[in-house]
Amino acid sequence: MTVAERKPLVVMQDINVAFGGVHAVREATIDLFAGEVIGLVGGNGAGKSTLMRVLSGAHPADSGEIRVNGGSVAIRNPRDAKALNIETIYQTLALADNIDAPGNLFLGRELTTRLGSLNDSSMESETRKIMGRLNPNFTRFALPVKSLSGGQRQAVAIARAVYFNARILIMDEPTAALGPAETAQVRNLVRQLKDEGIGIFLISHDIHDVFDLSDRISVMYHGRIVDTVNKNDTTPDDVLGMIILGKKPGEVSEKELAQLELRG
């Protein structure tokens, strides 16, 4: 690994987010290199999604610094994030159900004619091209996405992130709602995007997914990042221990280990 010699694509440093009295993210620091997949794991409410929502502009941080390509940036809203080529696939997919696939793919970034009107034909054409690649069975371009299957909706959400030259991609539980075939498709896509030099944050509950796809794994616990470890230097058991106990393997006492084994 020569990762350490290169400049990171993104650094999030000492990020804090509080909702009222609840400290959702505390002093979290994380970095991501080009062509790298970071698996972000943790229990429910550990702060994974909140930390990523800071990067995608959905919820600004209370304090902390974000650097993209070494330069400090302000991400106040999703527009700022997209301008920095940070794209997000949300767990909820964030699709407007009443609008068709091309409309959703280009939402907020519509192609227009010279007079500023929507160019629906060219948007449909571009959508057909990218969907032909991501999900060749996709044919329902004129229907509201409400009437599409879960996998098709997911494909629209992924196409939206991929189409706009993402350099940093955030995937929040991308396979949670998918069947086996579609999950395999998403895994292939992650590998392919990684090969193209895109940096990916992958939030997942599925520890096998994470070990399969990630280069490094960051574990969050009660808003803090417990540790970020190289995949090859750790085991699923160690990662599970960190998720459950919130401590690095060396810091765990015999008693806690015994409890963990009882539970596991």
Added chain:
Amino acid sequence: MSNVADAAPASSQVQPPARTSIGGLIAQTEIDLRLFGMLVALAVILLTFNILSGGKFFQPTNMVTLAVQASGVAVIATGMVLVIVSRNIDLSVGSLVGIIAMTYALLMTDWMPNILGMGPDFPFRWVIALGIGVGLGALIGGLQGFIIAYIGVPSFIVTLGGLLSIRGFVWYLSSGAAVSGLDPNFQLIGGGALGSVGGTLTWALGIAGCVAIIVLLINGRRQRRRYGFPVRPMWAEVLLGVIGSAAALGLAAFANANFWPKGLADRYAADNNIAVPAGGLQISTGFPFPIVLLIGVTLVMTWMATRRRFGRYVYAYGGNPDAAELAGINTRWTILKTYVVMGVLCALAAAIASARLNGATLDVGQSYELYVIAAAVVGGTSFAGGIGTIPGAVLGAFVMQSLAYGLSFMGVNSPGQNVVAGIVLILAVGFDAFNRRRGGS
């Protein structure tokens, strides 16, 4: 990444809908079924009243009057669609119409001659007055929109407050008095024999409508061909073109079968030394100006809703507010703009209403909010957000006005008309809910 987009050819293996059933045939024409159903309903209502009245109802005079009466509500309903689609409501439209109508009346009777130095002979007074009204509407609408979108007070509350307080301002503006005597040119906005475009121009508009429909059909087909998308079968294109053209020309012919009243025609003949023929001089009125205004508003609003980013964002926000926000849409600005549009439309409706009255009373526009919301909802706009069309709302306004006008034509009093209007409103929405549950979307 563009290399991903370039990698695959455009796939156009979309199967056209099966063409076995009548439903399949209609599907191939890609006609909006909801809209088609509304047209049928409107035709049934008009025919029923015509039969009940022994053929006296479906006359050009009645239909022109009915259309002019519906025009004000229909104009505002086009904007109410956008407001309801984006999960808001505007209860203040009636009061807004009231205050702008009073402003027009005071401008032309008092403020223009006495303060601004624009006497009766000042050129284009009516345009200036209209401009001021539109500006006032945009300002009040924008203020309400700002409070709703940026401060976060629910639209129901803000516009309920607007309904009450703006109506109060009308009283203060005129010190409680009715005001009459508008500019003669301004009065034409309200329709009537003189406030119509005349026979020749009506034919010209009808023909322009035909040409526009055919050009749009050809253009659309060419565009889809160019990108290799599936196109409608040729017979469906021709059918749509023929029906559309027939409708445009039919409406023009019908409007031209409405003539000037006898007294007015006789005076015109005397003034211009025209010999009056045996059956009286027949001068076609053609489309009244308020109808031309409504057609223009409908076209512009449909264009904004379907062809512009603003409309796309309104519908996206209505479908999923979070998705719109996360897509980077400036949702607050979008919402604010819907209320500015409403203000402008209220100013146009106020022009029609005050021109018809040749002035303004304290209660111009009273209850408009209810008729406008009813028109939008009967026209297929859903309070769940994200669903509704502008032509649907205009048709909704015509359906409601046809019922009211037809019932009053049959001698039913206005409480009776309200009973029917209320029941129809509930039936229409119930019908939509039933259809959606059956999965017809």
